[in-house]
Amino acid sequence: MSAHEDDPILDVRDLRVWYGTGGDPVRAVDGVSFQIGRGETLGLVGESGCGKSTLGRGVLGLLPDAAAVTGSVRFDGRELVGAPAAEVRDLRGPELGLIFQEPMTRLDPLQTIEAHFREALNTHRPELGKEEVRRRSLEALAGMGIPRTRFGQYPHEFSGGMRQRIMIALALVLEPKVLVADEPTTALDVIVEAQILGILADLRRNFDTAILLVTHNLGIVAEACNRVAVMYAGEIVEEGDARELFAEPAHPYTRELLRATISLETTGLNYIPGAPPSLIDPPPACRFHPRCPSAMRVCADLHPIEVRAPAGQRVSCWLHGPEGQIPAGGREPLERREFAEAEEA
């Protein structure tokens, strides 16, 4: 598929993560595949509650006990799904890093910044001496613009933006090859957001770090990502080169998502009618069909098949065929009433 000379550093295939609730399971991630090459940034976009964050954590094996995982996550050729917990844990930090959405609560309020760094480095680099630990920590913090005088302070003495930079420094001091950034700027203001995105871009350039950037903000993806995957109700519906995909979206959901984005040229507000579906009981066949303006009869009957769209991205939508699989009359537009009833059932 994508023209990368190396093997992808992260190769996720048919990953499913279901949560047990006592009743029917929540299918947070349901058959997702993607790859990220070294030094590449993949943007993962979608509405809230579509399974983005679960996917990000699933890659690191950071899921609650009630989550069942199948499929495959290969990091640098090593299979993580089903690997012993201790083995995956040793990879977290030095190989796979994670930065979170809300920086305010991610640092232990009772420990100094120094203690956080010491813990991380002592865990993964026990051979480093005290001075070396300190030197590396201060260097990572300096890279994020945190002055060394604040090394001994407590989390509550920092602002949200500074805390997020500390969190990033804490991830980077271990020099991970893959960084999962779960909405890293959502809780921050625009100026800090730009700083953080700049930091991520540097990282990619200077350290060849692969980044999975989870966000609901398409503007960030356009700015920071090589490729983008659009997620809807636990599935990736479209994936491809960021520029091409934005120029020529193939999936109606991507199209509507782009239309709903507010920019300077926006004259009126667009939104996608309806709400993201329940992940416990998602709509049958194409999960987007109840909200899709281009829905056809086949969309309510059969799950779409992944194909390559004209612009080169992969897409799961009957609009793009394959023609041979659509039953006769399947291209007739779907009548609204029909699916209104289907939803009720």
Add this chain to the structure above:
Amino acid sequence: MKESSGSSGLRTYVLTRLALALPTVLILLTVVFLLMRVAPGDPITAALGARLPAKELEKRKEEAGYDKPIISQYGEYLGQVVTLDLGESVTDNRSVTSILAENGSATLELTVAAFMITLLVGVPLGLMAGRYRDGPWDVGGRLYGIIIYAFPVFFLGFLFQLLASQFGWPTSGRASPLVEYDLDSITNFYVIDTLLQGDWSAFWDVLQHLFLPAFVLGLTISGVLIRLIRVNLLQTMRGDYVEAARARGVSERRVVINHAFRNAMVPVVTVAGLQFAILLGGAVLTEETFNWPGIGSELVRYLNQRDYIAVQGIVTVFAVAVVIVSLLIDLVNAFIDPRVRYR
């Protein structure tokens, strides 16, 4: 630079906290005063009415100031508290301060020992219950917490006394009569006094006497501590910073001890301050059960004799003790939790 900002924050915190404790003390004192005046008749008549002629009663009332208006009595009472002179008991003319010195030490010895038992039992069980949710430790710990809480101190005491009487283990008083007779009261804490004298057999005798009441009182409080630690640990275990530490590959053991447990202890310490009041209440019952000559059993004795002055004095001491302990707990919290100092 960091040090100075930290300690000045702490100093401000201590001062504010002290200022806030004052109204609490004042309200408690007022409640105590009013409660004692609601009682029918004046303290002198209540305690001695049947024993003294009317004239003598009048004289004593005047001496004690019970013919004055209630406001000035209130003022006098507050004055007494400030000067730490809480008057003399009506029935046996002991000053409240000496009751405090002689019997208060017994109560303190009992409560401190009991609290140590509580921590020894409660902290590990609470930790295991919160850590391994729904596992055998959790179920066992929760059941133990609920059932031990249901045991009145005096019933648990009764059961242990039944058991102890089989082995001849002492179940009454602070020491055997002979040991007590030989003891020089230096600090009035028998454990310390016997150690100071270097009398090991006396020390063992005192420890034997202390063990059962402290053990029983400590056990009954431990149930609450287990529940408290468990719930807080369950909450901190799903804390954001705990997940973040896991995401850095920190070992589960370290995550629990360094992050979850330490953070869970912050509210636990606060509530432990409130537990102290319950511990004091429990001490009254324990003292009655084991004939422990503490301030609680003195209170019950004076209540029975309707000696309002002594009762008022002892209750005042309890109230002030509770406020002082909650103050201390808050200060301990300020040391543990850096955020407190900046609030």
Add this chain to the structure above:
Amino acid sequence: MRQRRLSRWLAPLRETTGVSRWMFWAGVVIVAFFVVLAVFAPLLAPYGFDQVSDAGVRFPKQGSPDGTHPFGTTVGNYDVLSRVIWGARTAIEVVVLAVVFSLAIGVPLGLFSGYVGGRADRVLVLIMDALFAFPYILLAIVIAFLLSDKLGQGVVTAAVAITAVYVPQYFRVVRNHVISVREEPYVDAARALGAPRRTIVSRYVLQNVIQSVPALATLNAADAILTLAALGFLGYGIQPTDAAEWGYDLQRAIDDAGAGIWWTGLFPGLAIVALVTGFTLLGEGLNDVINPLIRARSTAKPEMPGRTGGEGEEAILSLDPAPGTDRPRGP
């Protein structure tokens, strides 16, 4: 659909794990048992609570359990079994009265303080916190002692003394809850729409706050049994001629322990433990239902149907069905 809605209120109970549910039902059974004892005490107890002789024959003093006195007799010649059964009636009476009194005072005070706020709130909080900090047994003793001259040492005195202990707790819980509910967006919205204060308090605030009351009341009932027994043990509870009370019986039994007489203390003690445990289990169960944060949800992994068909090839290249088309569908 309708069925679902009907059973929604039971859902939390079903979602709790085995242990929590088991504890809840154990509590129901224990409390129900004691309520039956209390209601039918005259029928169930072999003798009256202050009866010391039957058919002209005086009961033995500290007689060990036998055919006529299955739980033995006390130092005061009472029949232990009858005292235990009649004691259930006393305990339930006092607890019901105390809980009703505390609710009647604590809840309105808390609502008022929390909703009105300002200076009245601050003063009330100071007073209640001061009372809360006070050793509760002392408060109960002093009040029972003061009331004993006016009301005698009966059920009402004990209930009032216990009420004084619990009012601050209800006040605290209700007030704090009101304050958090008051700031909720939906209450704000109602206020912005011009809903009168009384409507807001009764419809939005009270209804929300009232949810936390059953669990608190049940847990306090457990505590009230212990306070009642403590009062009785110290001699400020109910007099033996007024009604049977377990705490009083235990006080009389303490001296028996040294002599190896176990039956006088064991049975009333076990009755206290059982009833308090029952109320606690019931209250904890209710708490689980109300507070989903503490509630342990099922942590079992869901069953995932296995996949059929070969995978690993990039489906996109061959235009074959993408992985996942044969996935299981929702009902």
